[in-house]
Amino acid sequence: MKFTRFIVNDKVYTGVITDSIIREINGDIFRDWEYTGKTFSKSEVKLLAPLEPNQIIGIGANYVSKVEDLPNELPEIPVFFFKPTSSVIGPEEDIIIPKGVEQVKFESELAVVIGKEAKNVPESNVLDYVFGYTVGNDVTAPQYFHQDGHWTLGKAFDTFTPLGPVIETELDPFNVKVKARLNGVEKQNSPTQLMIIPIRKMISYLTRIMTLKPGDVILTGSPLGAEFVKAGDIIECEIEEIGTLRNPFVAAKESAKIG
Ligand code: MG
Numbered sequence: 001m002k003f004t005r006f007i008v009n010d011k012v013y014t015g016v017i018t019d020s021i022i023r024e025i026n027g028d029i030f031r032d033w034e035y036t037g038k039t040f041s042k043s044e045v046k047l048l049a050p051l052e053p054n055q056i057i058g059i060g061a062n063y064v065s066k067v068e069d070l071p072n073e074l075p076e077i078p079v080f081f082f083k084p085t086s087s088v089i090g091p092e093e094d095i096i097i098p099k100g101v102e103q104v105k106f107e108s109e110l111a112v113v114i115g116k117e118a119k120n121v122p123e124s125n126v127l128d129y130v131f132g133y134t135v136g137n138d139v140t141a142p143q144y145f146h147q148d149g150h151w152t153l154g155k156a157f158d159t160f161t162p163l164g165p166v167i168e169t170e171l172d173p174f175n176v177k178v179k180a181r182l183n184g185v186e187k188q189n190s191p192t193q194l195m196i197i198p199i200r201k202m203i204s205y206l207t208r209i210m211t212l213k214p215g216d217v218i219l220t221g222s223p224l225g226a227e228f229v230k231a232g233d234i235i236e237c238e239i240e241e242i243g244t245l246r247n248p249f250v251a252a253k254e255s256a257k258i259g
Contacts, residue, residue, distance in 0.1 A: 002166040006045040030214035049090040049163040054215035056083040062221025087161040107222030108180035108237035111136035114216040121207045123200040132169035135245040137162040165243040181236040190223030
């Protein structure tokens with residue numbers, strides 16, 4: 001099932017999308033909802049990010065280029081970071097390159113959407129707590145990575161977390177490819193088997209530290225091939241079974257100079 005949020009005439013709706021038809025739903029997608037009976041054609045709506053995340057947690061540098069490169073031992077403390085919910089945008093919205101930021105890159109990622117409160121969940125049960133999956137673009141300005149290793153600022157600018165186009169609840173996350181095309185040219189294309197810290201381990205680890213809640217989004221890391229972009233570039237992040245998340249990069253009109 002593919003869940004979506006969308007706007008028609010300035011009103012925000014939630015729905016379930018099949019081919020070109022969207023059926024409006026009422027309620028909370030994580031708990032109780034029902035069809036209202038109202039339908040929209042896909043061509044008459046503007047899609048939004050498919051959810052307003054509760055929290056966004058990312059993992060750093062989580063892919064190798066080939067299976068033989070997967071390490072025998074996993075890092076004891078994985079590199080996790082938070083992204084602010086204010087950085088979320090939807091499909092087709094502009095990713096704004098702040099003034100004074102010279103280097104911005106895209107990172108196409110499989111994004112896990114948590115559906116149930118999860119604390120101390122063993123790896124074997126983790127998927128019971130997952131609602132579904134979307135595509136995330138973990139846009140990054142590495143010049144704002146702190147020299148001591150803190151990544152948060154470089155990933156926190158407004159518009160730096162496109163999500164969408166839908167939440168797919170029936171995905172096999174171990175059998176998909178994470179892709180990106182920059183101006184139509186393929187830059188990333190990796191199966192999720194090339195993740196260094198696999199999804200179950202990643203989420204189980206997080207639940208030993210913090211309670212995960214419905215609407216939490218976990219960005220599972222980007223395959224090799226992310227590149228720097230410039231204003232005017234078009235990025236398409238894609239997982240075929242979910243859809244394509246397309247966004248243009250534009251230059252900021254206002255200065256975002258810090259300090
Ligand atoms: Mg990333």
